[in-house]
Amino acid sequence: MNSPANLRQALSHLGTLPAIPNIAREILSLKITTDEGERALIELIRKDPAILSRIIGLANSPLFGTGRKILTLHDAAALLGIKRVKMVALGFSMMTSLVRKPPGLLDIRGLWQHSLAVGMAMDTLARFMPNGHRPPDDEIYLAGLLHDIGFLVLAHIDPGLSDQFHAILAAEPERPAGEVEAEMLDLSHGELGAELGRHWTLPESIVTVLKYHHAPDDHRASAVQPLVAMVNLAEKLLPAFGIAEPVFGDIADKEWQSLGIDPLKSDEIKARIQEHTGEAGAVT
Numbered sequence: 001m002n003s004p005a006n007l008r009q010a011l012s013h014l015g016t017l018p019a020i021p022n023i024a025r026e027i028l029s030l031k032i033t034t035d036e037g038e039r040a041l042i043e044l045i046r047k048d049p050a051i052l053s054r055i056i057g058l059a060n061s062p063l064f065g066t067g068r069k070i071l072t073l074h075d076a077a078a079l080l081g082i083k084r085v086k087m088v089a090l091g092f093s094m095m096t097s098l099v100r101k102p103p104g105l106l107d108i109r110g111l112w113q114h115s116l117a118v119g120m121a122m123d124t125l126a127r128f129m130p131n132g133h134r135p136p137d138d139e140i141y142l143a144g145l146l147h148d149i150g151f152l153v154l155a156h157i158d159p160g161l162s163d164q165f166h167a168i169l170a171a172e173p174e175r176p177a178g179e180v181e182a183e184m185l186d187l188s189h190g191e192l193g194a195e196l197g198r199h200w201t202l203p204e205s206i207v208t209v210l211k212y213h214h215a216p217d218d219h220r221a222s223a224v225q226p227l228v229a230m231v232n233l234a235e236k237l238l239p240a241f242g243i244a245e246p247v248f249g250d251i252a253d254k255e256w257q258s259l260g261i262d263p264l265k266s267d268e269i270k271a272r273i274q275e276h277t278g279e280a281g282a283v284t
Contacts, residue, residue: 004182004183004184004185004186005158005161005184005185005186006186007154007157007158007161007185007186007187007192008186008187010157010158011157011187011192011195016156016157017098017153017156017157017195017196017199018097018098018156019200020094020097020199020200020201021093021094021096021097023044023048023051023089023093024090024093024094024097024200026044027041027044027086027089027090027093028090030044030086032082032083032086038077038082041082041085041086041089042073042074042077044089045073045085045089046073048089048093050092050096051089051092051093052073054088054089054092055073055076055077055080055085055088055089056070056071056072056073056076058076058080058088058116059075059076059079059080063120064079064080083137083138083141084137084141086138087119087137087138087141087142087145088116088141088145090142090145091115091119091141091142091145091146092112092145094146094149094200095111095112095115095145095146095149095152098149098152098153098155098156098196099152099155100155100156100159103155104155104159104162104163104166105162105163105166105167105170106151106152106155106162106163106166106243107166107243110243111148111151111152111243113241114148114238114241114243114245115144115145115146115147115148116144116145117238117241118144118145118147118148118231118234118235118238119140119141119143119144119145120144120273121144121234121237121238121273122140122141122143122144122230122231122234123137123140123141123144124269124272124273125230125233125234125259125261125269126140126230128259128261128262128265128269129226129259129260129261130260133226133259133260135226135227135230139203139205139206139227140227140230142206143205143206143209143213143227143230143231144231144234146193146197146202146206146209146210147193147209147210147213147231147235148189148193148243148245149193149196149210150188150189150190150191150192150193150194150196150210151189151192151243151245153189153192153193153195153196154185154189154192161184161185164184165180165181165184165185168180168184169245177189177245178214188214190210190211190212190213190214190215191211193210193211194207194208194210194211196210197210204224205223205224205227208220208221208223208224208228209224209227209228209231212228213228213231213232213235214232214235216228216229216231216232225258226258226259226260229255229258229259230259232255233251233255233256233259234273236251237251237269237270237273237274238273251266
């Protein structure tokens, strides 16, 4: 095979990447712990039909099954919670800002479903963690929703190479994505996502998650544990769900224990997350 493609050169001028969307910048600045901040968030979402439809759609999905149809943003926010609404709006606005048309072989819908499912799985993990061990809710959802945004960066800066990469993953589903990346690319999707995170001046904790979510034992990830470990474990619990990104490896007791979770609870947690997986497949 040829030497890995030089993506570092393509990223040497970060201007090739889009700026952080204005609505994402505004959402990041809001303090939703106040009534004023909540009202401002709701008003921002109302003005963006694409984000509004995602929030309403999520509220009506089996993930949050209710006995009635959710038709308004107010009802959706009451069901989902304002923090989750903020993070889903933020994650969706960031991801869609990188989508090229036509999108090529990268499964955009599958990537969104996978990212949402990882965020939900992390939320489930957090509920089994000791209170003092849990990261903040907004970090959990933002890390889960954006962890694989590097795939969108690759598609944005080199659509042809992105298509080659995803064609190989589809043709050889037994191969881990990292192995294919090592052969084809000189930057992994984690590194590409981290470059975008720095370009957008995202919190350093999120940048670290983007870069090391497949290498939680790297000493450089230690500053934001257990967030990195949560993403890594969530992906192992959701093998190849939504997109062709095979993640292999048995889950050892020490991985549960690193999150403060009793390994005896693992079967219960797996059952809950697998239930959410099927429900996330219905989210559009």
